[in-house]
Amino acid sequence: MVENLFLNLYFLGILAVGYNSFKKIKDSSHFFIANKEANVLQVTGSLLATILGSSAVLGSVSLAYSSGWAGIWLLLCGALGLGALLPLIKKFEKFKGFNLPELLGSFYGEEVRILSSFIISIAWIGIVAAQIMGAAQIIGIFTDISYSNAVVICGIIFIIYTILGGQLSIIKTDCIQLLFILLGVAVCFLFISNIDMTYTAPNIFNEKFSYSDLLVLVLTYSSTFFVGPDIYSRIFCAKDSSVAKKSIIISILILIPLAFILAKIGIYAAGTFPDLTSGQSPLLHVAANTLPKSVSLLLYFGLLSAVISSADTSLLTASSIFTEIFTKNLKNIKSIKFTRFFIGIFGIFSILVALKLKFILSSLLLALSVYSGALIIPCFVGILGYRFKKHYILSAIILGGCIALFGKIYGGSNANYILILAFFVNSLVLVMGRENKTL
DSSP: OHHHHHHHHHHHHHHHHHHHHHHHOOSHHHHHHGGGOBOHHHHHHHHHHHHSSHHHHHHHHHHHHHHGGGGGHHHHHHHHHHHHHGGGGGGGTTOOOSSHHHHHHHHHOHHHHHHHHHHHHHHHHHHHHHHHHHHHHHHHHHSSOOHHHHHHHHHHHHHHHHHHHHHHHHHHHHHHHHHHHHHHHHHHHHHHHTSOOOOOOOOSSBTTBOHHHHHHHIIIIIHHHHSOHHHHHHHTTBSSHHHHHHHHHHHHHHHHHHHHHHHHHHHHHHHHOTTOOTTSOHHHHHHHHTSOHHHHHHHHHHHHHHHHHHHHHHHHHHHHHHHHHHHSOSOSHHHHHHHHHHHHHHHHHHHHHHHHHOOHHHHHHHHHHHHIIIIIHHHHHHHTTEEEOHHHHHHHHHHHHHHHHHHHHHOGGGHHHHHHHHHHHHHHHHHHTEEEEEO
């Protein structure tokens, strides 16, 4: 099949970039933050390519399929989170670390750094798994490769690519992958815009998407954009704060219209294919059954690019953060060897999760709920300069994360309220342990 040939060439191209970057890596700064030399185009491309993974693109269309114009909220919440990040950028100028746990450690001490490293690393297995699921679904549509085999193939490609080039290869390829993403989605949107429809979509709030759903989305999704390890890994690659700010603004301006474009595609799918099962992706179904073959192939590779750019970033984030538990910092060549080892370990676990769950949004939201309930508020108030007694900050992180995890797994119809409770308990414990100084 010609599609299999294109897929093989695409994967070979990705691995070639990784190998080329592998030869250029001189020290830990190159591997973890691309030597902190990224310009506006590179940071913007990497930010958007990281954001627009399978969870965002396929998830937005799926949300619109089931809930109408409420599908806009996923990317709009992302844009909201990036907007909230803007005032904080200046505070990062003096920070010389590589990731979020290092930042937390500088606020609250070594124990908090280790605990946050553990929580983020484990939670991010779900993020990587969500990307592998998305890639497998995409490949299964336009090739004859089974879902299980596609999961294994994609997982191995992600692992090898990330091991080879680290952040240096990710920054290089993200801009190209972003072009694939935007072009594929834009062509799909333009094609379906010419098709008449009588279907009337539900409004942005309806019986399937309430105000409490939006609140939870803000708490679990928006929050990871202004206090999130993957986003911060992009920001820390920027040359300076001016580059970071310009990149965030451009990203917001692209995400807002894209939210409506993806929602429109989901609404078209709902009106045209109303009987899809919960395991089917509306966007992939539109591509397979509505678009001309050349257009659908462009969309498939655009979506595959979205998945790869998010997966490698998340995999490197989880592995490098976990490495710090053992090496205490990433500023030595030994940390690169440890991180490459953990990339393999975390990649394998992500493959196993992808084979087990098979539902992208559930994997994503489970991971984000635990992270958000545990670390969003401690990190945010730490950036603002507030400090807390050590055992209180540790208790807040553990209680918030455990309550959020319980709510996501066992909460049922009350899951939203339990997650809100996690934020409340987290904040209450911090207030009780506040020290009388602000930095």
